[in-house]
Amino acid sequence: MTATTYDHAAHEGEPTGFKRWLVTTNHKDIGSMYLLFSLAMFLLGGAMALVIRAELFQPGLQIVDPYFFNQMTTMHALVMIFGAVMPAFTGLANWMIPLMVGAPDMALPRMNNWSFWLLPFGFAVLLSTLFMPGGGPAGGWTMYPPLMLQTGTAFPFVIFAIHVLGISSIMGSINVIATILNMRAPGMSLMKMPLFVWTWLITAYLMIAVMPVLAGAVTMLLTDQYFGTTFFSAAGGGDPVLYQHIFWFFGHPEVYILILPAFGIISTIIPTFARKPLFGYSSMVYATASIAFLSFIVWAHHMFTVGMPLAGELFFMYSTMLIAVPTGVKVFNWVSTMWRGAMTFEAPMLFALAFVFLFTIGGFSGLMLAIAPADFQYHDTYFVVAHFHYVLVTGAVFAILAAAYYWMPKWTGHMYSERLAQWHFWMSVIFVNVLFFPQHFLGLAGMPRRIPDYSVQFADWNMVSSIGGFGFGFAQLIFVWLLIKCIRGGQQAEAKAWEGASGLEWDVPSPAPHHTFDTPPVVR
């Protein structure tokens, strides 16, 4: 197999310096930009979280005004979801999907460039609202009217930014689908694709289905504010709850957009380090598709307390409980993959194992939240905050970190420092639990979410949680240091950097040359 045809002559006349990055159509360059952008946003969103945790360190207001606090909770969520986790997955898709399916590049390289460069502009607009009169959006990332309509000058800018980010995501998804369906190497049937490719294919369809729904919802907010419509105002015959239905019809598939590619990553890493094939490949594919389907019919479980009819409450309770079945299948399959393997515990595997353990805890609290009457107590408390941070931080973010460690040798050509990685892992996994586990207690004991100050019985666990927050935050700086070191040098990585790894990406040299698979490989 001719894996690469790296040819210096072909690059003469290509732009260098900044222009290289501005006009690039290379999937590896664009993937790197996505990943670095995502890291920057992760640190920025993390800094916002630390403002929140610093204010909540003890009862009373010490640091920020309540309104600024609300801006921080809102922006933290928007930055982490649209700036950190989604672009990280798109970056991984850009880098790895062509390598995994044996394609020379993404199917639509110019659109690929555009979908990346929309992101910095979208975020420049979004973040600039913090400095506008009246401050940034402060109604929560869910942007429920009528509260959202009380936003100041920032209001149209937020909506414009969301449109831009949505367009970027949709174009990224179109590219992923076009690449996977059209550019697979000869012999790679759909059921031979690596699971990361499968989960991304399904995720991309989810995105195309729901990002326009979000766009519709925020556009209706815009016309309600400026053009005299009353979609969400009962006074004009509209309905504030309608917004919540539309938003969560986007919002629930969105949370699976944030986790399905993570499932693919974990399903790639565990077999590598257990030196044993993935257990139940086809049931993994079917489980992913089932989860994607169910994600469209469970949205109102975010709204058990809005006063739905009994039939509605029952339907959404049952459908939500059903999600536990395919998700359970996935967890059982991962554990079975480990069973009687020969495991080693390098950083990618450690993060993957922590994912299985901690994501499952987040799944358990999700199952508890599905029970509608119990949700009357849990809803809008720190129990919910704990739940979604277990699935999104120790779930999505841990999977992204696992992927970064796993493929870093392929990206940089160097092995990362395993010693620093171990420090990063152990600091992260300890502090993230100090940070989020006590939040279950706080929620059950009665602390609502999105409050800047609280009554004194919640003081102890808030202090513990804040200590965990700062520990987790600073632990991520180890990763930044490790990444810089790894890019600049280190032990040369082999083409196949991990003993148990399999897949086309390990057939090309490390670092992967600028152009790969000019001649498609043959998959048997």
Add this chain to the structure above:
Amino acid sequence: MTAMTRLAQWVAMAAALIAAPASADFSLLNMTQGVTESSRDIYGLHMTIFTITVVIGVGVFGAMFYSIFRHRKSRGVEPSKFHHSTTMEIVWTVIPLVILVAMAVPATQVLIDLDDTTNSEMTVEVTGYQWFWGYKYKGEDVQFLSRLDTDSDRARRLDSGIQPASVDNYLQNVDQRLVLPVDTRVRFQITGADVIHSWWMPDLGWKKDAIPGYVNEMWTEIEEPGVYRGRCAELCGRDHGFMPVVVEALPKAEFDEWLANRQAGGTGMTADSDETPETDGELAAR
């Protein structure tokens, strides 16, 4: 010093260390059981589903950690090659389904019970405002607003210099409580005046959104007299964190007395009120 006493000291020290973060109150680890039948039903559902997840967790994590300890390369094991088993996959699809159905049955019963707001003996209208609550006793000509009490309000300002711990019931006290009779089926009609709020009273097991243009209904029947404290649960703007809910449940006779007093133009302060004036003279001075 014998080995036994040394061991006991270590155990005591370890226990103290583990306990330190929550030395204040271990009852703050779990949901409250509340003072109504519905809140206890909900607590029951919560504990059942929690127990189920713990049992599943012990099984799954047990298998995972067993594998991590036994099936590691450093023990010189040879990796097995198996990669699927249809039987196992059917088993672990069907068993969770059965568990879920078993869980859905009691949850449905409780939900049906909570949904039934008929046969109430009195009705209270609750209105959420930015940032306080309004209460109206339907057909009784009694209505009032309920705001954060002045002590909390002073202490909660940025850099107020007042220690929250020095304020009685910091952020969970109001100037006028919602007074309700015990052993009476009370219906609530909840709405919002400006933005969406959520009226949450953990001891009653209820949280219901207060939405402008909507009237949501819920009901309760409090069993024990006492003062119960809750909060607004839906982000409603700048002072979302500062609009507590306080319910005072009185024996029926005392409630009737309070209501009559209120209708006659009284203060609405009960004997147990935090800000009860001591004498008529003090009352006049106010």
